[in-house]
Every structure is written in structure tokens, then in C-alpha cells.
Amino acid sequence: MSETKGKPEAARLGRRDFLRRTAMASAVVAAPMIIPATALGKGGRPAPSNRITMGCIGVGSQGTGNMQGFLKSPEAQIVSVCDVDRDHRDNAANIVNKVYGDTGCKAYHDFREMLERKDLDTIALALPDHWHSIPSIAAARKGLDIYGEKPLALTINEGKAIVDAVQSNNIVWQTGSWQRSQAHFLQAAELVRNGMIGEIHTVKVGLPTGRPIETQKEEPIPDGFDYDFWLGPAPEAPYTKQRCHWNWRWILDYSGGQLTDWIGHHGDIANWGMGTEHTGPVAVEGKGIFPDDGLWNAATSYLIECTFAPGASPVAPKGFKMILSNLFPMGTRFEGEKGMVFCDRGNRLTTEPANLATHQFGPNDKRLKKSDNHAQDFFTCVRSRELTVAPVVPAYRAISLGLLANISMQLERKIVWDPTAETFPNDDEANRKLQRAMRSPWHI
Amino acid sequence: MNTATLVAAIAPGGAATPQESIAAIKTYKFGDSTAPLRGVEGQVTGSLGNPEARKAIAAALAGLLASDATRDAKIFACRQLSVCGGAENVPALAALLTAISTSDMARIALERIPGAEADAALIDALGKADDKSKIGIVNSLGVRKTASAVPAIAPLLKSKDPLLAEAAAAALGHIGGADATKALKGRMNKAARATAASTLKEQK
Numbered sequence: 001m002s003e004t005k006g007k008p009e010a011a012r013l014g015r016r017d018f019l020r021r022t023a024m025a026s027a028v029v030a031a032p033m034i035i036p037a038t039a040l041g042k043g044g045r046p047a048p049s050n051r052i053t054m055g056c057i058g059v060g061s062q063g064t065g066n067m068q069g070f071l072k073s074p075e076a077q078i079v080s081v082c083d084v085d086r087d088h089r090d091n092a093a094n095i096v097n098k099v100y101g102d103t104g105c106k107a108y109h110d111f112r113e114m115l116e117r118k119d120l121d122t123i124a125l126a127l128p129d130h131w132h133s134i135p136s137i138a139a140a141r142k143g144l145d146i147y148g149e150k151p152l153a154l155t156i157n158e159g160k161a162i163v164d165a166v167q168s169n170n171i172v173w174q175t176g177s178w179q180r181s182q183a184h185f186l187q188a189a190e191l192v193r194n195g196m197i198g199e200i201h202t203v204k205v206g207l208p209t210g211r212p213i214e215t216q217k218e219e220p221i222p223d224g225f226d227y228d229f230w231l232g233p234a235p236e237a238p239y240t241k242q243r244c245h246w247n248w249r250w251i252l253d254y255s256g257g258q259l260t261d262w263i264g265h266h267g268d269i270a271n272w273g274m275g276t277e278h279t280g281p282v283a284v285e286g287k288g289i290f291p292d293d294g295l296w297n298a299a300t301s302y303l304i305e306c307t308f309a310p311g312a313s314p315v316a317p318k319g320f321k322m323i324l325s326n327l328f329p330m331g332t333r334f335e336g337e338k339g340m341v342f343c344d345r346g347n348r349l350t351t352e353p354a355n356l357a358t359h360q361f362g363p364n365d366k367r368l369k370k371s372d373n374h375a376q377d378f379f380t381c382v383r384s385r386e387l388t389v390a391p392v393v394p395a396y397r398a399i400s401l402g403l404l405a406n407i408s409m410q411l412e413r414k415i416v417w418d419p420t421a422e423t424f425p426n427d428d429e430a431n432r433k434l435q436r437a438m439r440s441p442w443h444i
Numbered sequence: 445m446n447t448a449t450l451v452a453a454i455a456p457g458g459a460a461t462p463q464e465s466i467a468a469i470k471t472y473k474f475g476d477s478t479a480p481l482r483g484v485e486g487q488v489t490g491s492l493g494n495p496e497a498r499k500a501i502a503a504a505l506a507g508l509l510a511s512d513a514t515r516d517a518k519i520f521a522c523r524q525l526s527v528c529g530g531a532e533n534v535p536a537l538a539a540l541l542t543a544i545s546t547s548d549m550a551r552i553a554l555e556r557i558p559g560a561e562a563d564a565a566l567i568d569a570l571g572k573a574d575d576k577s578k579i580g581i582v583n584s585l586g587v588r589k590t591a592s593a594v595p596a597i598a599p600l601l602k603s604k605d606p607l608l609a610e611a612a613a614a615a616l617g618h619i620g621g622a623d624a625t626k627a628l629k630g631r632m633n634k635a636a637r638a639t640a641a642s643t644l645k646e647q648k
Contacts, residue, residue, distance in 0.1 A: 141638070141639075141642040157587075164646045165642075165646060168642075168645050168646040169642075169645070215475060215476065215477055215478060216475070217475045218474055218475055235519065235523075235548070235549070235552060236519070236548070236549075237474070238474045238475075290482070291482075292479055292482055293477050293478050293479040293482065294478060295478075297478075297482075410489070411489065411492065412489055412490075413493075428558050429492050429527070431558075432526065432527065432556040432557075432558075435555075435556075435587055436552075437526075437548070437551045437552045437554075437555040437556070437580075437583075437584060437587075438580075438583060439548050439580070440547065440548055440576055440577065440579045440580030440583070441576065441579040441580070441607045441611065442583075443579075443583040443586070443611055443614055443615075444614070
């Protein structure tokens with residue numbers, strides 16, 4: 001696939017227009033055979049120039065899984081993969097090339113080099129949380145649309161910076177909060193939004209329990225793994241296997257434990273149903289149990305009460321409590337004055353009254369965006385320039401819940417939050433935790 | 445003192461003073477039990493809201509920085525000072541800012557300590573540090589939105605080091621205001637231009 005020449009931003013704006021126009025043309029002439037078959041690619045795929053090109057940054061377990069989903073889309077073309085672990089990137093490139101039957105997918109070590117390609121339309125990010133903001137902002141500034149994994153960011157300020165970059169550059173963003181693309185989660189959210197269980201007073205968000213691990217010894221860095229790059233903006237730390245792939249989630253330098261890992265799913269559904277995707281709580285009080293020894297230091301058990309002000313939600317005029325805990329069943333439970341709605345993975349939707357689960361909405365009801373394929377929704381919106389089902393601001397507001405909860409637990413007290421100014425009024429101790437110093441030379 | 449004794453001493457209600465707890469972590473190296481560190485973390489958190497207690501533990505942590513404590517212990521101390529450190533601890537941290545081996549650890553704390561003292565220490569270090577350390581210092585001044593740093597950062601837009609020039613553009617974008625904006629519209633290293641344009645676009 002040839003690379004576009006000229007100034008990247010201008011070229012990409014032209015490319016966006018091209019993708020939009022070809023989408024419209026396809027819609028108009030979908031049925032008749034006006035487009036000659038010779039103009040299309042193999043197997044009914046769009047012609048190469050009309051495919052949405054993608055580079056995948058971070059191709060460990062989650063990133064490779066996402067990538068394999070994108071490979072199923074006939075209109076996408078993965079042209080590059082990137083990872084600081086040689087085994088990961090080589091494996092990912094091999095998977096892509098095997099599917100396409102060629103050698104066109106290039107593997108990169110450094111995302112900055114990959115972002116210099118002029119033929120990219122989109123990127124997919126699946127990195128440790130401490131690496132979310134830097135490549136997201138860099139890609140947005142280059143005009144690339146982004147499929148980014150949850151949670152959005154490691155800190156409040158990094159989340160705000162991602163939102164600013166995405167919005168300022170008119171980027172289409174889809175968060176990996178794929179529960180939004182499942183019918184029963186949509187049904188749950190629409191039931192709540194339409195007042196079917198009355199005014200809501202409490203939302204219980206059930207999340208997983210964490211676990212500790214014993215103290216680890218420093219180990220040799222595996223061949224082919226650029227550990228210093230993996231650490232990136234995080235503080236220097238000796239290599240040990242249990243710090244890195246997958247298990248970074250349980251270490252506060254890189255993530256926030258099960259709480260922040262899952263808040264982008266069940267917490268996101270809570271905000272979706274309540275209509276609080278563009279605001280946040282006014283107070284958070286959390287209590288957590290942290291490991292008293294060992295490498296992993298995120299809370300293993302937690303109970304956090306988030307207070308939303310009257311009017312923050314259209315279905316809670318008197319305000320409501322959102323409680324996050326591993327002590328609840330996994331999922332999101334909305335409790336209203338007239339009933340209850342509970343939803344979880346595995347197509348679980350339980351309601352009181354029971355008939356709400358199959359309620360059919362009418363034309364005058366409040367409807368939320370429907371998507372039945374999370375990856376396809378992203379590609380469709382790349383062409384249409386419309387909002388995806390999981391845009392960037394809801395992702396920011398979802399992770400904010402988890403980050404505020406961790407700050408409250410670490411300070412061991414209630415914190416007061418201004419969801420408009422996005423600071424802690426008159427609270428220097430809490431405001432210090434809005435950001436973390438990045439190791440040189442990294443910055444946002 | 446073995447670990448069990450130490451943990452008992454620094455547990456809530458234990459009798460260890462901040463000086464005793466912190467003296468006990470002076471030899472900490474990665475791979476040792478982290479229980480003593482968690483104990484100090486608990487003391488730091490417990491001191492918040494009590495100015496005298498906070499100052500006492502911060503002073504003990506700052507004292508560790510100038511001692512022969514292990515590197516891992518000093519990094520831990522900087523992390524704790526990011527939570528409890530105050531203006532009185534800035535000199536101990538500033539002493540680490542200009543050396544490449546310790547600059548990043550000092551910024552862990554200095555970037556978060558409110559007040560003009562930390563701003564002044566960061567600006568002062570800009571004139572003394574090597575280029576790689578300068579990048580981090582510029583980044584911290586940007587995060588802090590230190591307007592008084594603009595005259596010191598603006599010339600770095602023309603640095604021959606592309607990373608430093610680019611970091612200067614990002615920092616000036618974060619700081620904002622008329623002076624920073626003027627600098628971002630002026631001459632600079634080619635490596636900084638794209639970031640300068642982006643930060644101007646993203647300013648609200």
C-alpha cells in the first residue's frame with residue numbers, strides 16, 4: 001500500500017474526506033453492481049485504497065486479542081504492529097501476515113517511528129496504563145483515529161490531556177469498553193435512563209478482588225525485551241517478571257489494581273445508565289485493604305462510596321450514591337424507588353419487575369446509541385466522523401471514579417471533588433495526586 | 445532489628461518514632477521485605493492533617509537523602525516526600541536535581557510540592573543541569589504551570605537537542621499565557637515546531 005505524500009495533517013484530512021465519501025457512495029450503490037468487481041479487493045473486501053489502515057501499539061495478550069478482532073473486519077487493513085517486546089511484535093506481525101497472505105505488516109519497536117508512517121488512518125492501543133497518555137496524545141496530534149483500551153489513563157491530569165488532544169484534533173475515539181456493544185447492557189442502561197425503575201438512589205458496582213504476591217528478587221531482563229522502554233515514564237525499578245506483562249495491573253506505579261482495571265466496564269455501564277458520563281461525583285470516601293508486604297501494592301479489597309449531587313443524573317434529581325466494591329456480585333446494579341436493574345457479562349440481565357428485561361421501547365423513549373459490534377462501530381465512525389458508542393469523555397469519567405477512589409483510600413479519608421473544575425477544592429494533599437512526575441525524557 | 449520486630453514497632457499504636465522507622469529502611473534494597481516501607485507509608489499518611497507530625501516525618505525522610513542510604517531507600521523517600529514534603533524540604537531535594545543519576549527521583553517529590561520554593565529550585569537547576577536532566581526539569585515546570593519559568597524555558601526552544609527543544613514547547617504549552625504563547629510563535633528548533641503548533645491548538 002503506497003504512502004500518502006505531503007504534509008501529514010493535511011494529507012490525513014484529505015484521507016478522512018475520501019473515506020467519508022467512499023462510505024457514502026457505498027451506501028448509495030450497495031445493492032446494484034455499479035462498482036465493478038475488479039475495483040474491489042479479494043473476497044469482497046473494499047479496494048485497498050478504501051480500506052481503513054491501522055497500526056497496533058501494544059500486542060501482548062489483550063492487544064493481540066483486539067488485533068485478531070480487527071483482522072475479521074473486511075474494511076480494515078493492519079499495516080503495522082509495535083511492541084517493546086520482540087516476541088510480542090514478531091508474533092503479532094506473523095499473525096497478520098498469515099491472515100492476509102503476504103508480508104506487508106511491518107513490526108516496530110518504537111511507536112514514535114511507527115507514527116511517522118504517512119499511510120496510517122487509525123491506531124489501536126493496548127498498553128499498560130502508565131503508557132496510555134503519551135502515544136494517545138502523539139497519535140491524536142497526527143490526526144489518527146484511535147481505538148484505545150480502558151482504563152483511559154493513569155492519572156486525572158493524563159486523562160484530561162488525552163481528552164483535550166482528541167477533541168482539539170477531531171479524532172474518532174473508541175474505548176475498549178465493549179460491554180456497550182452488547183444488547184443486554186444497552187437494555188439495562190435504557191431502562192434506567194427512561195425512568196422505568198423510578199428515581200435512582202443507589203448504584204452498586206461489583207468489581208473483582210485483588211491478591212498480593214510475595215517479595216520478588218531482581219531477575220535478568222529477558223532477551224528481546226526493552227525493559228527501560230517498557231518502564232518509560234514510570235520510576236526506575238529493577239526488573240522482575242511479576243512486575244511486567246499482565247501483572248503490572250496490580251502495581252500502583254503502572255495501574256490501580258482490579259478497581260481501575262474493571263471500572264472501565266461496570267463503572268462505565270453505571271455512568272451510561274445514569275447519564276453521568278460527562279460529570280462526576282462531588283465526594284468520594286473509600287476504604288481499602290492493601291497488601292502489607294510484597295511486590296504488588298494495589299488494594300485487594302475495597303468499599304468506596306461516591307456521592308453525586310442532585311441533578312447530576314437526569315434520573316436522580318435528589319442525587320444518588322454509587323458504591324464500588326469487590327464485596328458485591330460482579331456487575332452493575334441500579335436501585336430505584338420502583339424497582340431494580342442488574343446486568344453482568346454472560347448475558348445476565350435481572351430486573352424488578354421481571355418483565356422489564358424484555359421491555360420494548362417506543363419512538364418517544366430516550367434511546368442510547370446501539371452497537372452490536374464494537375470494532376465495526378469504530379470503523380463505521382472513522383468513515384462517518386460520528387461519535388462511537390464508547391467515546392473519550394465517558395472513558396475519562398469512568399476512570400476518574402477509580403482514580404478518585406484510589407486517592408481517597410491512599411489518604412484514608414473522604415475527599416471533596418469539583419467535577420467541573422476537576423480539582424479538589426482547598427485540598428493540597430489530594431491535588432498532589434492529580435499527576436505523577438514522568439521519568440525523563442517522557443512527558444505529555 | 446529483624447523485620448518482625450520492626451513491623452511490630454511501626455504498626456499503628458507502635459512506639460517507633462519517624463526517625464526510628466526511617467533509620468530502619470536506610471538499607472532497604474529491592475528484594476527485601478517491603479513491610480517496613482509500608483509501615484513508613486502508614487506513618488506518612490497518618491501525619492497528614494497534623495502539621496507538626498508531617499514536618500517531623502518529612503524532615504526525617506529528607507535527612508535520609510543526604511545520608512549513605514541505599515538508592516532504593518532514597519527513591520522511596522522521594523516518593524513519600526511527594527505526599528508529605530513541604531517548602532522546608534526543598535533544599536534537600538534540590539541538591540539532587542542537577543545530577544543525571546538523581547534528578548528524576550528528586551522530581552518525583554519536587555513536582556508535587558506546592559509553593560514558590562519548589563518553583564525556584566527547578567528554575568535554578570535549569571542553569572546547572574545536563575540536557576537530559578533539563579528535559580525532566582522543564583517537564584516538571586510545565587506540569588506545575590510555573591509562569592515565572594517562561595524566560596528560562598523559552599530559549600530552550602532553540603536547543604540543538606531535539607528532545608529538549610520539544611520538551612520546552614510542551615512545557616510552554618502547559619504553562620500558557622501571553623509570554624509562553626509569544627515564545628511558541630517565535631523561532632525554534634525544527635523538532636519543536638509540531639509540538640508548539642499542537643499545544644497552541646489545544647490551549648483553551
